[in-house]
Amino acid sequence: MAHGILQPRDHENLELEDVGELYFKELWARSFFEHVELVDYHYNLSYRFSMHDLIHDLVQSLAEGEFSIVNSSTKNISENVRHLPILELGQNGSTMLRKLNKVRTVTARGLPSSIGTLKHLRYLDLAGNDEIKKLPNTICKLQSLQSLGLLGCENLENLPRDTSNLTCLRLLFLTTKQTSFSENGVGCLKSLRFLCIWNCGNLTSLPSDMSYLAALRTLVIYKCKRLELVNGNYQVIALRLQKLVIDGVPKMLALPEWLQGAAETLQDCYIIHCDNLEALPGWLTNFRSLRKLVLDSCRKLLYLPEEVHPLELTIENCPKLERRC
Structure with missing residues (x-):
């Protein structure tokens, strides 16, 4: 893509x-692909490749000059480069980036402010960078950007103030230290199709502006121990959500009301390690497209709604519910 x-x-x-x-x-x-493994066999969401094999395939398949690895000793980069893993930028790194007009993908350990000059950049991956505290606001000039990976950036304090300018962003993988989202942030990303909120231990609420949910197909919320999904004045709007994963959200006492907007589209739902969830709502019987429901390690879960239409139901490590069923 x-x-x-x-x-x-x-x-x-x-x-x-x-x-x-x-x-x-x-x-x-x-x-x-010779080496492929699921990120998590439970969710079946995406794939992870051996970096060595991926680079090997790119080098073999891309035309000469379209792939370049940048380190501190790199002095020149071909202007035809499209795929740019940045291991380390030297003193002239920012100047070199300004000359590149054809770059489509960047993986990096850190970003200079000149990243905003890559007008055609579509894929930016900063995953696993626990040293990053802030992103340059110039990243918001990347109006062609479709995928942004911030998974495992555990010291990232917040997203840039003009995040809403990323109007083409479709996939966002996010780990952050922030407690809430700004008004001009994730809630304004109306082109999002895939949102993964991963290990955000300080986060207490989702964006109050629910516009970003309207186009989402997949929502993953993982290990957010302070997150309360029910609180807040969330409106029920029509959604196109197809897959929902809520894993490790102990403060969730009930499924959020806004999920009712996905009654016609939701197909796969995973509720895992939600320690204080006691019952699923009766309105879940209206989800006629739901084909798979996984309930795992929800130890207080006691009730399922009656008359749920036939689906693939998995119940594991839910002792109270297992006894009733």
């Missing part, structure tokens, strides 16, 4: 992410 090679016209009814998954499965079936 980041490279603009997907052909949505061949699959007019599918989102770009769904088309990309079809491409991936086809390549996998042809043994194009």
Whole structure:
């Protein structure tokens, strides 16, 4: 998707992410990838590759000059480069970046303010950078950016103040120290299709502006021990959500009311390690598209709604519920 090679016209009814998954499965079936493993076999959300094999494939498949690894000793970068892993930037790093007009993907350990000059950048991955505390606000000039990876950035204090300018952003993987989201932040990202809020231990609430939910297909909330999903004046709006994962949210006492907006679209729902959840709401019987419901390690869960339509139901480590069922 980041490279603009997907052909949505061949699959007019599918989102770009769904088309990309079809491409991936086809390549996998042809043994194009030798080392693939699920990030988590429970969720089946995305795939992780051996970095060595991924770089090897890129080097072999991309035209000469389109792939370049940058370190502190790098003095020149081809202006034709499209894929740019940045290991370390030297003194002239910012100057070199300003000359690059064709870069589509960047993986990096840190970012200079000149990142905003990469106008065509579509994929930016900063995952695992526990030294990053702030992102340059110039990142918000990347109006072609479609995927932003901040997973494992445990010391990231907050997102830039103009995050709402990332109008094309479709995938966001986020770890942050902040307790709440700013008014001009995630809640304004109306193009989001995939949102993963991962190990945000200080976060107490989701954005009050629910506009970002309208286009979401997948929402993952993992290990947010202070997050309260029910509190707040969240409105019930029409959603297109297809997959929901809530794992490690002990303060969730009930499913949030705004989830009712996905009654026509939600297909897969995973509720895991929600220690204080006692019952599922009766309105869950209205979810006619729901095909898979996983309830795992919800030890206080006692009730399921009556007359839930036939689906694939998994109950594990829910002792009170297991006795009743």
